[in-house]
Amino acid sequence: MDAALLQGLYRQMLLARRFEEAAARAYAQGKIKGFLHLYIGQEAVAAGAISAAAPTDYIVATYREHAHYLARTGDARGAMAELYGKATGCVGGRGGSMHLFDARRRFLGGWAIVGGHLPIAAGVAFASKYRGEDDATLCFFGDGTANMGAFHEGLALASQWKLPVLFICENNQYAMGTPLYRTLAVDDVAVRARGYPIEAEIVNGDDVLEVREAVRHAIEHMRREPRPFFLEAKTYRFRGHSVADPAKYRTREEVQKWMERDPLKVLAERMATLGITTDEQLKAVDDDVRAEVQDAVEFAEQSPAPAADTVEEHVYV
Amino acid sequence: MDAALLQGLYRQMLLARRFEEAAARAYAQGKIKGFLHLYIGQEAVAAGAISAAAPTDYIVATYREHAHYLARTGDARGAMAELYGKATGCVGGRGGSMHLFDARRRFLGGWAIVGGHLPIAAGVAFASKYRGEDDATLCFFGDGTANMGAFHEGLALASQWKLPVLFICENNQYAMGTPLYRTLAVDDVAVRARGYPIEAEIVNGDDVLEVREAVRHAIEHMRREPRPFFLEAKTYRFRGHSVADPAKYRTREEVQKWMERDPLKVLAERMATLGITTDEQLKAVDDDVRAEVQDAVEFAEQSPAPAADTVEEHVYV
Amino acid sequence: MSEPRVITFREALREALAEEMERDERTFLMGEEVGHYGGAYKVSDGLLARFGERRVIDTPIAETGFAGVGIGAAMVGLRPIIEFMTWNFALTAFDQLVNNAAKLRYMSNGQFMLPIVFRGPSGAAHALGAQHSQALESLFAHVPGLKVVVPSTPADGKGLLKAAIRDDDPVCFMESEVMYALKGPVPAAEHLVALGVADVKRPGRDLTVVTWGKMVHVALEAAEALAGEGIDAEVLDLRTIRPLDAAAILDSVAKTHRCLIVQEGWPFAGVAAEVATLVASEAFDLLDAPPVRVTSLDVPMPYAQSLERVVLPSPERTIAAARRLVGHDAPAPRAAASVR
Amino acid sequence: MSEPRVITFREALREALAEEMERDERTFLMGEEVGHYGGAYKVSDGLLARFGERRVIDTPIAETGFAGVGIGAAMVGLRPIIEFMTWNFALTAFDQLVNNAAKLRYMSNGQFMLPIVFRGPSGAAHALGAQHSQALESLFAHVPGLKVVVPSTPADGKGLLKAAIRDDDPVCFMESEVMYALKGPVPAAEHLVALGVADVKRPGRDLTVVTWGKMVHVALEAAEALAGEGIDAEVLDLRTIRPLDAAAILDSVAKTHRCLIVQEGWPFAGVAAEVATLVASEAFDLLDAPPVRVTSLDVPMPYAQSLERVVLPSPERTIAAARRLVGHDAPAPRAAASVR
């Protein structure tokens, strides 16, 4: 077991956690506006999956994409400044929390209409295949997305055309206030994939290594022979749907139960058992990550807002 | 085996066949305009299914719905006059071939955007359940519809809410010029239904009794306990997608092979073997049906076109 | 009994829903989070407890699906109220509204009525970005067969929603996130506001400001400021976009001879252009100046407040346009997009 | 070499597709029946044989799916041409065009270009009924981020389609079933028509008829008849709806002082209203009469020819409106719907 790998994943997940905790504070202070969807509790999915991909593989995500953006770009400053709506944000303050992009690093959003980005991800994979390139496309979405027509059409075309896209369903058990069982008559979203048919696997989304392994294996296949895969990662969001949501629809017991599976806790314990970390080291990583986040916050706070006279730029080329 | 039943089904199918042959002639003479989608070769599906339903069960169909309309309403005059675009048509000439309706007889269209009517049919079933009525809704659509988002959402909601709707996929092997294998990566459309999950059955769509039996069985269940069913009827259209389509995409051999399964031929032979019909009797039925169709044609030809000054009526109540 | 109480826009809409569901058992509410959660914006809070799961139905995320279910249910005599969490998401069900709901009555030769209301918030809130900030009434109002209602006050919200629910045609009812907490007097007794009837929210002599929905408040604020300068603006609230109360617009313009239209949405081929065209063609000889539009800039909505602020119509832009219009000294303003 | 041959609109579009696919390997054609069947209306006939299945791709019936696939492919540098069998069906993909394609460039702060063309026939053919006869350019033109092109001749069809394919923004390219067989001269040599530039199809002094697409031919026929009565109409073909060539419209109206707009689609908040508003606000003092619209009646399209005929704008209705406009004796015509 590669110590550096585990330590890297731990740091990645912790960065996402601390970044969002800071964002939540800034939101409470009215410094961040609009919708803010936190990924806290789900960090193992983005970290594990994106760590298994090459930097040249494409990432397509939802409005709950801070961790994915950080995992791919490492750009805490650009992300925080974007949440602050500053000109130095990764999309100049035009996108906001739900619409992060980094074309150069192949991070393709940041989409906020449920399901709409699945066909788009299939299209990115289509382009790779069209060009004879072996890049894979990772498409993240939630459990609540499984009933959207765009989900169906995206999977159907990916299957029909054997497109190298990995659909990663982040099953955090809820779509806003709606528990999955109230909107899905089957137990696993993965069951749906089989009807296309797309090879599907279910993993413990709170185990970063299990996620990473499954994604590595899928990408390996996709590179050899283009075709879609479907991964369902069972996880849980510790916070509300967005910071505005008190999440009263869940019992304290339920949340407690899942918090015992906190992916950071799980990984820290594993690293301890493996003897590749100590409390001091974990503390050091935390200090380091907090410093990085603090730097991003200061950068965001000191950055200028986009100038009003640029408002009509970038509607068209 | 009930002789009257078979004879009735035979007459029903033959009426649809002769009706459409007459419509095709009228189209060739420029008396019918627009799109004309013939059902010739598929008659056993509509006849078998609708004969198994009560007159109070709802029918929702596509633009290829002449046979369904006739099976439910028996109104050859209203249908032919509608194809002619006459004021005496079943929808006053406003709808045309693709949009036949008869509210009183619970024939709810006649829809021409692929997939769009599946959620509508689910909604009709929703209303029955809401009112505590045990009527079933039969929803007909083609194989090419299986990749539409509306198909997915219609099935998902019907399953989630246990709505008494019977989805009947008329798998005639083609969507316009596209053979099913080029758009469906699984062998049977029915496979898709299982992902919702909806109980699905596959029948020989050219055997009117097999269709009838499957629908009877499904409706029986639905009345006892509301829930959706899915039926895939394998059949074939002998003509082009619409009368404008030469259907060059199919080999003569393929068409020949299927024509041996002509549902009318199959049923006539069965009736003969059962000794419940003779060539003379079949001839007599044909004469009778031709007369009915001829009457409808004359009715249509002699009917007036809708008056121009009514054009703004019925946009709103 | 019937003296008005002051309640919020949200409460007024909830009363309309409750009263109509009480009144007609065929009416039900369906949408994402409308039940157990009480509505993403709490409009339907408490209705599940009151009416039960049969009539307050939480849906999966499947707008095409549940919009279609509503249409089917309405075809056979129910009176569905379909909530879109926001109208932005209704674009995934656009086919159901435009190709099916708007067409059914006509293509069935009047055999079917389609008593269905599609409702939810439309337009910008604060910093919700390009996909969540669209004012979409112009798209739906373009389509014959649909009716479009955009209320501006709690009282109108209640009265118009009740009228929409009782209407036998499909109605697109567009609310506003930022107005849900707005307070105003609402009659406690039965209160209905007929569709298709505009309302003078502020009488005036010097110019007519035609507007609707959230923009009514922008117009009223501008009118107050203009009054200080001796410019007396009449604020005409359309309330219903389709059918349009053309007579009310023309009557007002016949009095003021000047017409300013304030619309939240994009300028190109919007409702404001329809109103401007109506005025220009029907009241041409009565106009002392060309009709002027104040609308959002012709851009997707940016997230940053520094940008969003300049995109949306403001009292300032409205005041500036009104001054030009009344003065009619400055050159006639260029297309709406550049009216700042 | 470059002297024009007379070919059909269909052939002209096919040439544009073939030339651009020849020229740029990143360009591909995707849609229902575009390959093996040669296109539902045979526009792409022969392209599969020429370019192979890699670049001429038959799709399942899944407009949201393949429109989205096109958007994704364009995001990473391909230049897709997505055919909608007709634009009526594009309404099932409306979310992809309006919420995604139109927004991407802006919300990514210009990081992405979206060089994609969505094309197919729009508008009424003959007796296709309410769901298959819609002229939808006004819906798409309302949305910033999209470009909208509606050609009227084989030469423009070729030149505009080539320009649209080379354009780096999403373009909605709207053809017409009834024009595919229309013949006209088309340069054999490289032929490009810039987006955003209107074209005077017939010069005239007495009034300006602003129109586009199929209606250009209605306007030209009307103009011929009017010439017989001594009314000299200028027919201005917009060609591109968005961006709109406002200068060309205003220049023509500055000359004629009268503006008639002929639009196939529904009147309410359509492109015709935008043009009328532009003229009324920018050329108010130059107008001798209010701008007038001739559009389809405000109804879903009926199937019966006896009704369809009165719904669509005709040379007769155009002539009648032009006479009233020039005479300006009769009362200014009421809203477009009632201009018969």
Ligand SMILES: Cc1ncc(C[n+]2csc(CCOP(=O)(O)OP(=O)(O)O)c2C)c(N)n1
């Ligand atoms: C088409 C559409 N409908 C509704 C919404 C509002 N909405 C935003 S997120 C969300 C819940 C999505 O749940 P899920 O897919 O499980 O993702 P999660 O938020 O749990 O990560 C909803 C209903 C939307 N953005 N798009």
Ligand SMILES: Cc1ncc(C[n+]2csc(CCOP(=O)(O)OP(=O)(O)O)c2C)c(N)n1
């Ligand atoms: C959304 C949509 N896309 C495309 C079309 C054009 N179209 C009409 S019928 C048809 C083929 C449908 O095939 P299938 O579902 O198998 O039914 P069939 O015609 O074989 O009975 C197509 C593509 C349409 N009407 N609606």
Ligand SMILES: [Mg+2]
């Ligand atoms: Mg979820």
Ligand SMILES: [Mg+2]
């Ligand atoms: Mg078929």
